[in-house]
């Protein structure tokens with residue numbers, strides 16, 4: 001028996017058994033550091049700052065031949081009180097605290113003035129630089145954004161989360177213009193990689209409650225992570241999502257993405273001794289300068305989940321996040337985007353908005 005251990009306490013345990021891979025019989029117990037209390041405390045510190053830049057930016061995508069969904073990002077805050085080891089924000093933001101921008105009125109003015117000059121479907125999201133719901137009970141930012149966007153018939157907003165406190169969302173007057181997007185993973189990966197987030201059970205219960213309140217819901221399997229039993233366990237999460245919902249037609253869309261990251265994240269995790277579970281296999285450097293799994297692994301991920309979702313509801317709007325033409329084709333999903341990925345999601349949004 002071999003043990004890969006990190007020397008920082010306290011630990012949680014993740015077990016990987018190589019015999020499940022058909023390899024020699026040994027088991028590896030990876031002891032993963034729980035977040036250091038000091039870091040957890042800093043991540044749960046909230047500071048207010050005036051923001052001088054643009055609150056609304058198009059999703060940067062990465063270009064380089066990968067399909068982007070054409071999402072519009074609103075950033076009323078940055079940072080997150082939870083901690084996923086793969087989270088790219090730790091490489092981008094350079095600080096742990098959650099920063100809430102005090103000049104929300106400027107965000108409102110900017111959005112109103114830019115929307116006056118826009119036509120066609122606009123899909124907003126707020127979960128790019130932090131978790132959309134983590135501070136909702138305290139700050140009510142989602143409620144304010146939903147109210148801001150409510151008068152625009154062509155606009156949808158998605159609040160993406162790994163959190164499960166959805167109580168305050170019942171104050172949103174028109175839930176039919178709002179998508180609550182749940183990032184889902186397998187219980188094993190949530191335990192290993194997503195410190196402080198809601199468990200899968202809790203996320204599924206929150207998903208159910210959001211559907212009950214009249215919201216659209218979205219599912220994000222991103223990042224999918226390779227480990228023994230990944231296939232059966234991701235299939236099981238698909239099953240549990242459909243079991244949790246009363247009517248799967250309430251799924252706005254469902255995205256898939258394999259783990260990928262900028263090289264700076266690997267260096268950052270190495271400093272903390274947290275890189276092994278994510279970087280123990282081979283990754284390739286993509287055209288966009290990000291590490292990702294080999295194409296065959298990504299195609300396996302997406303083909304398995306596509307098949308599983310289609311067993312329940314083939315018409316679910318399923319898409320790949322930042323993937324190439326080859327991958328879309330090899331997992332038989334290219335027929336979904338004859339007009340491109342943004343067109344697929346705009347069409348779905350138009351149907352949801354009944355326009």
Ligand code: SF4
Nearest residue numbers: 080083084087130131
């Ligand atoms: S919940 Fe989202 S924003 Fe928070 S640490 Fe995890 S990936 Fe980052």
